[in-house]
Amino acid sequence: xxxxxxxxxxxxxxxxxxxxxxxxxxxxxxxxxxxxxxxxxxxxxxxxxxxxxxxxxxxxxxxxxxxxxxxxxxxxxxxxxxxxxxxxxxxxxxxxxxxxxxxxxxxxxxxxxxxxxxxxxxxxxxxxxxxxxxxxxxxxxxxxxxxxxxxxxxxxxxxxxxxxxxxxxxxxxxxxxxxxxxxxxxxxxxxxxxxxxxxxxxxxxxxxxxxxxxxxxxxxxxxxxxxxxxxxxxxxxxxxxxxxxxxxxxxxxxxxxxxxxxxxxxxxxxxxxxxxxxxxxxxxxxxxxxxxxxxxxxxxxxxxxxxxxxxxxxxxxxxxxxxxxxxxxxxxxxx
Amino acid sequence: xxxxxxxxxxxxxxxxxxxxxxxxxxxxxxxxxxxxxxxxxxxxxxxxxxxxxxxxxxxxxxxxxxxxxxxxxxxxxxxxxxxxxxxxxxxxxxxxxxxxxxxxxxxxxxxxxxxxxxxxxxxxxxxxxxxxxxxxxxxxxxxxxxxxxxxxxxxxxxxxxxxxxxxxxxxxxxxxxxxxxxxxxxxxxxxxxxxxxxxxxxxxxxxxxxxxxxxxxxxxxxxxxxxxxxxxxxxxxxxxxxxxxxxxxxxxxxxxxxxxxxxxxxxxxxxxxxxxxxxxxxxxxxxxxxxxxxxxxxxxxxxxxxxxxxxxxx
Numbered sequence: 001x002x003x004x005x006x007x008x009x010x011x012x013x014x015x016x017x018x019x020x021x022x023x024x025x026x027x028x029x030x031x032x033x034x035x036x037x038x039x040x041x042x043x044x045x046x047x048x049x050x051x052x053x054x055x056x057x058x059x060x061x062x063x064x065x066x067x068x069x070x071x072x073x074x075x076x077x078x079x080x081x082x083x084x085x086x087x088x089x090x091x092x093x094x095x096x097x098x099x100x101x102x103x104x105x106x107x108x109x110x111x112x113x114x115x116x117x118x119x120x121x122x123x124x125x126x127x128x129x130x131x132x133x134x135x136x137x138x139x140x141x142x143x144x145x146x147x148x149x150x151x152x153x154x155x156x157x158x159x160x161x162x163x164x165x166x167x168x169x170x171x172x173x174x175x176x177x178x179x180x181x182x183x184x185x186x187x188x189x190x191x192x193x194x195x196x197x198x199x200x201x202x203x204x205x206x207x208x209x210x211x212x213x214x215x216x217x218x219x220x221x222x223x224x225x226x227x228x229x230x231x232x233x234x235x236x237x238x239x240x241x242x243x244x245x246x247x248x249x250x251x252x253x254x255x256x257x258x259x260x261x262x263x264x265x266x267x268x269x270x271x272x273x274x275x276x277x278x279x280x281x282x283x284x285x286x287x288x289x290x291x292x293x294x295x296x297x298x299x300x301x302x303x304x305x306x307x308x309x310x311x312x313x314x315x316x317x318x319x320x321x322x323x324x325x326x327x328x329x330x331x332x333x334x335x
Numbered sequence: 336x337x338x339x340x341x342x343x344x345x346x347x348x349x350x351x352x353x354x355x356x357x358x359x360x361x362x363x364x365x366x367x368x369x370x371x372x373x374x375x376x377x378x379x380x381x382x383x384x385x386x387x388x389x390x391x392x393x394x395x396x397x398x399x400x401x402x403x404x405x406x407x408x409x410x411x412x413x414x415x416x417x418x419x420x421x422x423x424x425x426x427x428x429x430x431x432x433x434x435x436x437x438x439x440x441x442x443x444x445x446x447x448x449x450x451x452x453x454x455x456x457x458x459x460x461x462x463x464x465x466x467x468x469x470x471x472x473x474x475x476x477x478x479x480x481x482x483x484x485x486x487x488x489x490x491x492x493x494x495x496x497x498x499x500x501x502x503x504x505x506x507x508x509x510x511x512x513x514x515x516x517x518x519x520x521x522x523x524x525x526x527x528x529x530x531x532x533x534x535x536x537x538x539x540x541x542x543x544x545x546x547x548x549x550x551x552x553x554x555x556x557x558x559x560x561x562x563x564x565x566x567x568x569x570x571x572x573x574x575x576x577x578x579x580x581x582x583x584x585x586x587x588x589x590x591x592x593x594x595x596x597x598x599x600x601x602x603x604x605x606x607x608x609x610x611x612x613x614x615x616x617x618x619x620x621x622x623x624x625x626x627x628x629x630x631x632x633x634x635x636x637x638x639x640x641x642x643x644x645x646x647x648x649x
Contacts, residue, residue: 059551091553098552103545106564108642117563118553152643168553 005072006176006208007033007056012069014048014055021281025051029069029234030307031227033176038202038209040219040240042255043229046277049212052229053178056210057094058086074175091118095169099181101161105153111137111164112149118168136167140197159190163197170201177202178210183218191215195222216259220244225313228252231277231288234307238314248316250293287319295320339639339646347632352404354624359400362616368392369611373416390416390613403617412621413614422618426603430622432502433599436522436591437584437626439515441577444523445530449566449573452534456569457561459539467531474528480590483521487594490517500596518595522587526580530573537569571638578634582627 014026026048033039041049054060056071058078071078073094078086098104105114115133116126124132130149137145140163153161162182169177179198183191195218202209213219219226219240226243228236228251236249247253254273256262263270275292278284287293287300297319305317369390370383387393390413391402406413412422451471455464491499503511541547542565550560589601596602600619607615639645 057552059548087554087556089554090551091555096549096552098545098549100545104549106546106550106568107644108567109564117550117555117559120555120559154644154647165549 005032005034006037006074007210008070008072008075009052009056010070010072012052012055012071013067014051014060015065015067016061017063017065018281023280024232024283025064025280026055026232027283029229029232031234031237033208033210036202036206036208037225038211038223040211040213040223040226041229042214042216042219042226044214044255044277046231047229048232049229050180051232053096053180053210053212057090057096057178058083088121091169091174092121092172093174094176094178095172095174097162097165097169097177097179097182100185101158101165102185104161104165107153110150110152111156115149115164115168115171118171132171133167136171137164139170139201140164140167141193142167159186159194162186162190162194166194166198166201170205170207173205174207176208176210178212180212181214182211183215184213191218198222216244216256217261228255232280233288233317235289235318236314236316238310238316242311242314248310248314248321249289249318250295250320251289254292254294287317336639336646340636343632343635343639347628351624351628354628355404355621356400358620358624359403359617360396362613362620363396363399365608365611369416369613372611407621412618415615416612417610422614425615426600426618426622429598429600429603429619430626432597433585433588433592433601434626435511436515436518436588436597436599437581440519440523440587441526441580441584443519444526445573445577448527448530449534449570451527451531452569453538453561453566455531455535456538456542464535467535471528471531475525475532477525479521479525479587480594482524483518483591483594486517486521502597502599514595514597518591518597521591521594522584526584530577533573533576534569537572538565541565541569567641571642574634574637574641578631581630585623585626 009029009031012026012029013024015022015024017023029048029052031039031041041052043049051060051064054064055066056073056078058081060066066079069079073089078089081089105111109117112130112133115136116129119129119132122129134145134149137148142148142160142163148156153164156164162185166182182198183194186194198209199222209222211219211223223240225238226240227234228243228249230251236243236247236252243252244256247256251273258271258273260270273292278288278291284290285304286302287296287305290296290300293300299319303319305319305321307315307317308321309315310321370386370392371378374382374386384393391399394402403413410423412426414420415422415425418425451467455467458464487499490496497517498514501514503514505511538561542561547560547565550564551557555564585601588599589605591597592599592601593605600623604616604619604623606612607619635645
C-alpha cells in the first residue's frame with residue numbers, strides 16, 4: 001500500500017494528562033485508508049476510537065498530547081500542519097459526521113443558514129449557496145428541501161438531522177469522511193436507511209470513509225476493511241471477510257461471539273467478555289488483552305505481541321498467530 | 336412570534352394587576368394613618384372625617400382597590416394629599432429621571448460585562464481571566480450605596496471632576512449626561528462583575544457543546560464560532576437576569592438618588608412614605624411595578640427572538 005492511501009496513520013501515540021498521571025489512550029496505532037475505501041473501526045467504549053479521529057482532524061481535548069507517530073493525509077503529515085492550514089482542510093478535504101444528531105447543529109440558526117455558513121470559503125452568491133444546500137438535502141432524502149432550509153434543527157427528527165449532518169459533511173465533496181458512530185443514536189430501521197444512503201453517496205462522490213461503530217453488523221454491511229481496537233491499540237486488521245469469518249485475535253473472536261446478530265439459539269443471558277479494560281495510566285507489561293483472554297499462553301505476560309501478517313490483507317497482534325506457538329491453539333482461535 | 340408576544344403581554348397585565356393589589360394592601364398595613372400625619376393629633380373629628388372622605392379611606396379595602404383601578408384606567412391616580420396636584424403628573428415627572436439612570440447603568444455594565452465574560456471564556460485560566468474573576472467578585476461584593484458615597488467623595492468633592500448633586504440643567508443634554516456619570520457608575524459597577532461571571536460560565540458551557548465541535552470540524556473561523564454561534568446562545572440567561580434585575584436596579588436607584596440628591600422615583604417613594612402620602616406612594620409603586628413587569632416581559636421577548644425554540648414553546 002504505497003502512496004495510493006488517502007490516510008496513513010503510523011505509530012501514533014497519544015496520551016491525556018490526568019491528575020493520576022498520563023493516560024496512554026493510543027499506543028503505536030497504525031492504520032491506513034485506501035482511495036474510495038470504507039474502513040471500519042470497532043472496539044468497545046474507551047478503546048481509543050474517538051481519540052484517534054480527534055487526532056486525525058486535530059480537534060483534541062486540551063490535555064491531550066501526541067507523543068509520536070505520523071498522520072499522513074495524501075502523504076503530508078497533518079501533525080506538522082499549522083492550525084490555519086488544518087482549518088483550511090476541515091470540512092473541505094476531511095469532514096465529519098458526529099454521533100449525536102440532536103447536538104450536531106446550532107439550535108438558534110436555521111439549517112439553511114448553517115449550510116450556507118460552511119460554504120464561507122466559496123465566492124458564490126448567497127442564493128447559489130442556498131441552491132447547493134437544497135440540492136444536498138434532496139440528495140440525502142429530505143423532501144421539500146427548499147422550504148426546510150428555513151427551519152430550525154428542533155423542527156427535524158433525529159434521523160432527519162443525521163441526514164442533514166451527512167449532507168453538510170459531503171457538500172464540499174471531501175476526500176475523507178469520518179463518521180463517528182453516526183447511527184448509534186438512531187433506531188434500527190433508520191440505521192439501515194442511513195447506511196444505504198451513505199453507501200450510495202460514497203459511490204457517487206468517490207470519497208473514502210472512516211466509519212466508527214460498535215455495531216458489527218453495520219461494519220460488515222458497509223465496510224471493505226476493518227480495524228479492531230482494544231484499550232488504545234490495534235489488535236487486528238484486515239478485510240471484513242477475513243476478520244469476521246476467521247478472526248485471528250481472541251478479542252475479535254469474543255466480540256463476534258457477543259454480537260446479538262450472531263446468536264442463533266434462544267438464551268436468557270447474552271454472552272459478555274468478562275473483566276474490564278486495563279488501567280491505561282499504568283499499562284501492564286505483555287499483551288494488553290491478557291487479563292480477559294481465555295486462551296492466554298505464558299509469554300502473553302512478558303512479551304508484547306508484534307503485528308504479524310496472517311495473509312496479505314490480514315494482520316494480527318497475538319502470540320497465538322506466532323508460528324512458534326501451539327498450532328492447535330491457533331486453529332481453534334481462528335475457528 | 337406575534338402570538339408569543341401577545342401571550343406574554345397578557346400574562347404581564349395579569350401580573351401587574353395582582354402585584355398592584357398586593358402592594359395596595361401592604362401599604363395600608365403600614366402603621367400610622369395619613370389623616371393624623373396631616374392634621375396633627377389634635378384635629379377635630381369633623382375635620383378628620385372630611386379628609387378621610389376626600390381620600391376614600393372610609394370605604395372598605397376591596398372597594399378602595401376597585402376604585403383605584405377604575406381611576407387608573409382613566410389616568411387618574413388621585414390627588415397629592417399635601418400639594419393638591421395630580422399624582423399622575425408628579426410621578427410622570429420623576430419617571431424619566433429614574434428610567435434614564437437605570438438604563439444608562441445597565442447599558443454600560445452590560446456592554447463591559449459581556450465583553451469581559453467573552454474574553455475570560457476565550458482565554459480560560461489565563462492571567463487576564465483570573466484578574467477579571469477577582470475584580471468581578473470584588474465588584475459584586477460592593478453595595479451600590481457604598482460606591483455612591485465614595486465616588487461622590489473622591490470624584491466630586493476631592494477631584495471635582497464630576498458634579499455632586501442634582502440631575503443637571505433641564506434641556507442641557509451634555510450637563511445631564513455629566514450628572515449621570517457617578518450615579519450610573521455606582522449602580523452599574525456590581526452588574527459588570529455579575530454579568531461578566533454569568534457570560535463566562537454560559538460561554539464555557541456552550542463552547543463545550545456538540546454544535547460548536549461541528550462548526551470547528553467544518554473549519555469555521557474561531558471568532559465566527561464565538562460571536563455568531565456561541566454568544567447568541569450564551570447571552571440568553573444574561574438577558575433574563577437583566578430583565579429580572581430591574582427590580583434590584585430600582586432599589587439601588589433609591590439609595591443613589593438620595594445620596595446624589597437626584598430627582599426620581601426612589602426619592603419620591605421615600606419622601607411620600609415618611610409622610611404617609613398614600614396616593615403618591617401608590618402612584619410611584621405602580622410605576623415601579625410597571626417598569627419591572629415591562630422589563631421582564633421585554634427580556635422574554637428578546638430571548639424568544641434569539642432562540643426559536645422558545646417561540647414555539649407554549
